[in-house]
Amino acid sequence: MDTTQRTDQQRSADRRRRELLEAADRVVLRDGPQASMNAIAAEAGITKPILYRHFGDKGGLYAALAKRHTDALLASLRAALDAPAERRERVESTLDTYLAAIEARPQVYRFLMHPAEGSAGGDHGFDVGKHSAPLLRRMGEELAQVIEERVDLGPESQQLARVWGHGIVGMMHAAGDWWLGERPCSRAELVRSLADLLWGRLAAAGDRVGGPGF
Amino acid sequence: MDTTQRTDQQRSADRRRRELLEAADRVVLRDGPQASMNAIAAEAGITKPILYRHFGDKGGLYAALAKRHTDALLASLRAALDAPAERRERVESTLDTYLAAIEARPQVYRFLMHPAEGSAGGDHGFDVGKHSAPLLRRMGEELAQVIEERVDLGPESQQLARVWGHGIVGMMHAAGDWWLGERPCSRAELVRSLADLLWGRLAAAGDRVGGPGF
DNA sequence: CGTGCAATGTTACTAGCGGTAACCCGAGTC
DNA sequence: GACTCGGGTTACCGCTAGTAACATTGCACG
Structure with a gap:
């Protein structure tokens, strides 16, 4: 049914999310705070857009980690x-x-x-006050x-x-x-x-x- | 003479340097730590390479400022x-x-x-320990x-x-x-x-x- | 069985960054 | 007049974060 399906998907997504976080962890442990999204994606065996689908932006991944x-x-x-x-x-x-x-x-x-x-994104008005x-x-x-x-x-x-x-x-x-x-x-x-x-x-x-x- | 000439040049360079630092100050005051080299150069009415001739790299300007x-x-x-x-x-x-x-x-x-x-420069081995x-x-x-x-x-x-x-x-x-x-x-x-x-x-x-x- | 739909993934791109190479031009000197 | 030399610019490199658009798989439904 709809419910069970969504549960399955969610479980799968959560697993993936945890895997990604662990990969990010490994990279940060190795490269320090300079870890780039590319490097993290590579370590996880995937490519960038997937990271962005899961965490929104670098800040999101940072927050989760x-x-x-x-x-x-x-x-x-x-x-x-x-x-x-x-x-x-x-x-x-x-x-x-x-x-x-x-x-x-x-x-x-x-x-x-x-x-x-770094807030390299086009919108330069990043929330500087709360960083x-x-x-x-x-x-x-x-x-x-x-x-x-x-x-x-x-x-x-x-x-x-x-x-x-x-x-x-x-x-x-x-x-x-x-x-x-x-x-x-x-x-x-x-x-x-x-x-x-x-x-x-x-x-x-x-x-x-x-x-x-x- | 050689000596006086060099003094003149040095004085001029020092003045320029001070002007650049003041421009950088204004930009930092406006944009916070996100201030970019481009923005600072623009504020000073010149272009990037001059900044680099005076301060070496962003770290140098940061240090001076x-x-x-x-x-x-x-x-x-x-x-x-x-x-x-x-x-x-x-x-x-x-x-x-x-x-x-x-x-x-x-x-x-x-x-x-x-x-x-950010250490975006090609050499990724920036001195992370002392940042x-x-x-x-x-x-x-x-x-x-x-x-x-x-x-x-x-x-x-x-x-x-x-x-x-x-x-x-x-x-x-x-x-x-x-x-x-x-x-x-x-x-x-x-x-x-x-x-x-x-x-x-x-x-x-x-x-x-x-x-x-x- | 085929067809549409949703998720998953990739390639290829944009825009902006720090940093640099190459050229350019006016001022002084022999 | 040719020649160097300091100050300046344009145009570029390689990198980053972030995204749009295309491919592929699997699965429900008629």
């Missing part, structure tokens, strides 16, 4: 964040989870963070929610939690990016340093007064 | 950071300076932060230096200062990016919230235990 990894990473982070432990331990565990993830697959991480959308990596935003919002649920911040807690969520995520991201490039210390050391920062060690430290010659 | 704004912004930040005041006040003033800058010229800010380098916004790195290093100079962090202070420098800059950046998009509060409120975070209010806050129904 990013959603997979973003969801997976966010699930790990949420697990670390929701563990039944002391707050500091939870924070450290979350930081470590994130850093381990970006350390394990730097190419994927760079793809998620630096989409490099920031959505993963950061989602992580920020998630963290904000957890903070607001679990930490007592008095009035205006919602506002404060959101600012902190995005701020902490940004701290984690920038420190991770820098660390990944220079590897100046071990992961554990980085985690401890960042947690120390969040724990107010900056405010607690004294001014340095006795410099050499002063 | 970015250096101007980066230097200017870093100078402002350093002034705020080095002011003779209490540490908290200095931190708040620095945060506010940064946020005011990105608020005043969002397009330029986006251009600096999200270069969107992160250099402004963030420079700010991180500067801040690290100031922290190490001014704050007493005991042994391993250098390492710690660098981690914190990059982490704090990332916090500022991500929070600023989010704030610029959603405008959920005033600039002053944002500054206070972030400073509170750095001042250890997260560690000081109590767990939220008495939720509704539990």
